[in-house]
Every structure is written in C-alpha cells, then in structure tokens.
Amino acid sequence: MADTSLTGPISRGLRGRCPRCGEGSLFRGFLTLRPRCESCGLDLSFADAGDGPAVFVILLGGFLVVFAALITEVLYRPPFWLHAVLWLPLILIVTLVPLRLIKGLLIDLQYHHKAQEGRLHFRNDE
Numbered sequence: 601m602a603d604t605s606l607t608g609p610i611s612r613g614l615r616g617r618c619p620r621c622g623e624g625s626l627f628r629g630f631l632t633l634r635p636r637c638e639s640c641g642l643d644l645s646f647a648d649a650g651d652g653p654a655v656f657v658i659l660l661g662g663f664l665v666v667f668a669a670l671i672t673e674v675l676y677r678p679p680f681w682l683h684a685v686l687w688l689p690l691i692l693i694v695t696l697v698p699l700r701l702i703k704g705l706l707i708d709l710q711y712h713h714k715a716q717e718g719r720l721h722f723r724n725d726e
C-alpha cells in the first residue's frame with residue numbers, strides 16, 4: 601500500500617531535501633535547483649514549482665506587513681521615515697526566508713502526488 605502520509609514530504613520539502621531519498625539537497629544556490637540528487641541520482645527536471653512559492657510569499661508576507669503597518673499607524677501614528685525603517689527590513693525577512701522553504705515544500709509535494717502538467721488525450725473511436 602502506498603504511503604499517503606504527508607509528514608515525510610513536508611519535512612523533506614521544508615529542509616530542501618530530495619523528495620525520494622531525503623538525503624541530497626534540492627538546491628545548488630539560494631533558489632536554483634540541482635539537475636540531479638547528489639545522493640540517489642533522482643532527475644529533478646520534473647520539478648517545476650512555477651510561481652507558486654512567490655504567490656504564497658506575497659499573500660502571507662503582504663498580509664503580515666500591511667497588518668503590522670496599519671496597526672502601528674492607528675495606535676502610534678509614527679512619522680513616515682519610521683515606517684520605512686520598520687517595514688523594509690520586515691519585508692525582506694518575510695519574503696526571502698520563506699521563499700526557499702515553500703519552493704522545497706512544493707517540489708516535494710509535487711513528487712509525492714506525481715503532479716505534472718496537464719495533457720490532452722484524444723479518443724480514436726469516432
């Protein structure tokens with residue numbers, strides 16, 4: 601029976617590890633994928649997270665920063681330069697840190713669910 605638990609793929613994905621063996625690293629650079637797993641040799645050319653990681657980062661990070669800025673403005677009314685000092689570093693943190701985590705997670709989940717690009721199948725019975 602196939603393993604349907606998601607704890608393995610989620611754990612491996614968040615650590616940026618190979619979806620098959622969990623040992624080799626997915627990444628060669630910050631976000632660049634390796635062509636193959638250095639441990640088991642899995643061809644990683646199937647991996648295509650597309651815009652998924654960026655979308656999740658924009659939605660989550662945007663909510664956090666805008667919510668924090670609005671609460672701060674309503675409660676304390678700080679000068680605009682203080683908004684810039686507070687929120688620019690927070691924007692960098694909430695976008696760059698989770699981007700790699702989410703990309704690894706989506707790729708490992710793609711492998712786990714055998715997700716791939718849709719294809720058209722034509723019937724020949726007409």
Ligand SMILES: [Zn+2]
Pocket residue numbers: 618619620621622623624637638639640641642
């Ligand atoms: Zn591997």
